[in-house]
Amino acid sequence: MSASLEPPLPLGVIRVVVVVPESEKDEGLPPMSVETTAGLARLGDPVELLRAQSPAELEAMLEDPSIDLVLLDRLDIGVACALLQAISDGSAPSVVVCGGPEEDALEAFRAGASDCIQYGPDFESVLPIVLLEQVRSWRAARQRIVSERRIRRLEDLNAAIVLGMPAALAVIDPDGLIVTENPEFGRLFPSWSDAPSSTPEFLAARVPEAVLDAVERAENQRRDVDSGLDAAELVRVETAGGNEDDGGEPRAYEVRRRRLDDGDRSLLLISDVTESEWLSERLEALRRDTRDIIENINSALLVVDLAGRITFTNIAAELILGGEQGDLRGRQIGDWFGNEGGATNPIEDCLCDGRRSRGTETLLHRADGQWIPVGVSCSPRIDAEGNSCGAVAIFQDLSEIKELEQHVRQTEKMASVGQLAAGVAHEVNNPMGFIHANLNQMSEYLGDLNKYVEGTNRLRQAASEGDLELVRAAAADLDVISREIDLDYVRADFEKALLESSEGAERIRHIVKDLRDFSRADLPERVPADLNQALDSTANIVFTMMKHSVQFEKDYGELPKIDAYPMQLKQVFMNLLVNAYQAIEARGGREPGVIRIETRAVDDEILIRISDTGVGIDPVHLARIFEPFFTTKAVGAGTGLGLSTSFKIIERHGGRILVDSEVDRGTTFEVWLPLTPPPPSSGG
Amino acid sequence: MSATDGPRVLIVDDDARVLSALRRTLRREPFDVETANGAREALQRLEADRFELVISDQKMPGTTGVEFLKNVRSRWPDTKRILLSGWTSEIPATDLDAAGLHCVLAKPWDDAELRGSIRSAVGLAP
Secondary structure: OOOOOOOOOOOOOEEEEEEOOHHHHHHOOOOOOHHHHHHHHOOOOOEEEEEOOOHHHHHHHHOOOOOOEEEEEOOOHHHHHHHHHHOOOOOOOEEEEEOOOHHHHHHHHHOOOOEEEEOOOOHHHHHHHHHHHHHHHHHHHHHHHHHHHHHHHHHHHHHHHHHHOOOEEEEEOOOOEEEEEOHHHHHHOOOOOOOOOOOOOEHHHHOOHHHHHHHHHHHHHHHHHOOOOOEEEEEEEOOOOOOHHHOOOOEEEEEEEEEOOOOOOEEEEEEEOHHHHHHHHHHHHHHHHHHHHHHHOOOEEEEEOOOOEEEEEOHHHHHHHHOOOOOOOOOEHHHHOOOHHHOOOHHHHHHHHOOOEEEEEEEEEOOOOOEEEEEEEEEEEEOOOOOEEEEEEEEEEOHHHHHHHHHHHHHHHHHHHHOOHHHHHHHHHHHHHHHHHHHHHHHHHHHHHHHHHHHHHHHHHHHHHOOHHHHHHHHHHHHHHHHHHOHHHHHHHHHHHHHHHHHHHHHHHHHHHHHHHHHOOOOOOOEEEOHHHHHHHHHHHHHHHHOOOEEEEEEEOOOOOEEEOHHHHHHHHHHHHHHHHHHHHHHOOOOOEEEEEEEEEEOOEEEEEEEEOOOOOOHHHHOOOOOOOOOOOOOOOOOOOHHHHHHHHHHHOOOEEEEEEEOOOEEEEEEEEEOOOOOOOOOO | OOOOOOOEEEEEOOOHHHHHHHHHHOOOOOOEEEEEOOHHHHHHHHHHOOOOEEEEEOEOOOOEHHHHHHHHHHHOOOOEEEEEEOOOOOOOHHHHHHHOOOEEEEOOOOHHHHHHHHHHHHOOOO
């Protein structure tokens, strides 16, 4: 509390936090008494006044080391003491101004006030001296306090890092003694000795041999490289360092060693990387598995970027697209898909508008130059941010499947012919029977006629010799032969047998030709087809076989030609007609049943209606008749594929097939075909 | 053809060419061959005259040979029956039994076998 005798140095702006009684808070600055204000005015240095509204605010303000002073002005001594106690050591000095008794001042000092000034006659002159003294000494101390605080914080931080680090840290001296270590080090490599923890231990006593070797190698590597960077060494330790948690599983450690600045001691940083090792091994295994799967699947897989350039192909894709060319990355996928026959490129469609495809059939230009049918499934490739970054496509060579399909179709067609076998056999065997019999007879007739010719030869011989007796005898002989062989009958019947036989041969030729026409395979492309002609020729085959029990009624309308697979359509007609015939047969009546065939062009469609007067279809079965292998026929009488195949064929033509049936009255099938069929890409 | 006073044989087939060829084949046989173009005509002939043997085709308008021969069996049990068919495999065996056939002959037939079968059916020496 003594005034400075030396001339005061200017202090610059003095920053003062003022706390005044509660009641005066709202009265604005300056909040102090007239005396205090006057005293401050005498300081000679500019004063910046700050106001603390609450103890918390005061505390926060004091965090700022540039605050020079706290002035507690005329507060109730209890409030003042509470505040003083809340102010921590090392904060700016606090001066209490009070008007109370001496005891108040004593109490203030006890609570930690730096000084206390009481109102009195010389208050205004004492105040600046006291305050300047406090500010000067605070400013001198402040520098040191701030530095210390900073150092303490750094130390705290370092300690937190070292303690909390999930890596083992230790400092070793040149002899291999552990100078210091963090808890993680102790956890990874517990001490086995009973000695007090303050006794230095050798590193060799704590860590497994492999780790010790790694520490040495790390040091050597550092010297070799001389880069000043830490050298890292990854080691695997077969048996654990004693940690019971790991159950003796092999562990992997990463060891770093750094020579400390003093040149003798080294910092060791050892991380247990078993988990991350395991993870990266798993990751690698997963990657390998995925690659194996992708490379070994039968389907071709490829990835393209947004521009349609190939970024990945598996082996199957490479074989189809590139043959022996190998790497196809960077090539345009469009190169393999042409516009041949309206074939589409589902991959470009996908890139274009994100359209997904599933097994879309199209044509692909194979590496060997052939166009092959493929089924393509394609979907957009979405990156981690959810943006489209290309497309992923799987495709399969359908050549074999197509061939198989063709084969099945042909087989199915033969099966429907098979259902006609009885009819065919009868129609062929009848003429065969009589032709055969006739041939035998004609051969006999020929023998008979030869006998007669021999007789005439003898007669001619006799005549040429001019021996009348001989001539008479020969003529009589000829009469006998003529009677014997029944010459008139033989001559007439020879011709008749010949005519009848050639008619029979013609019948057989006709049947065989019809069957051959029917069994022929379709061309791969659609051709303009006359459906009346296709229906009529099929109906004729059926009629030839079934004329005994069936009467045909035909009513053909005028139809435009449509692009179609005529052989496939004939098969549909055959199936429907055979069904109609069998429905009539099943009825077992005496009078022949009727199969009525009608064709019409209706708007932009063609209608083919086939109705019969057969047994009809049980309503229970009606819903199932188009299912594959569904049949009510006896074993051998039907495969159950006729109608399902028909359905598929009509679908392939973009048409539909309808059925209406009444038990004991008959069944009507309607086939509707569009005049302009859909593009052939779907179904094939 | 004039009657030979031999056993009377009735052949039934809806195919006139078959009947014609059968007549030719049996021309010199010692039995009297008559023909009918279907089951209906055949029944009329059977009602009018006695026949030793009926040979019928299987596939005919309105009925089958087997049905017809079953009918013949029930009405004229003494008349022998032969089925002559181009496709016998679809005829149920029970039907064949029910018709009590002397034999079944296939089309195309073998002339000698045909003649032999008929002779044995009507009790003549082969």
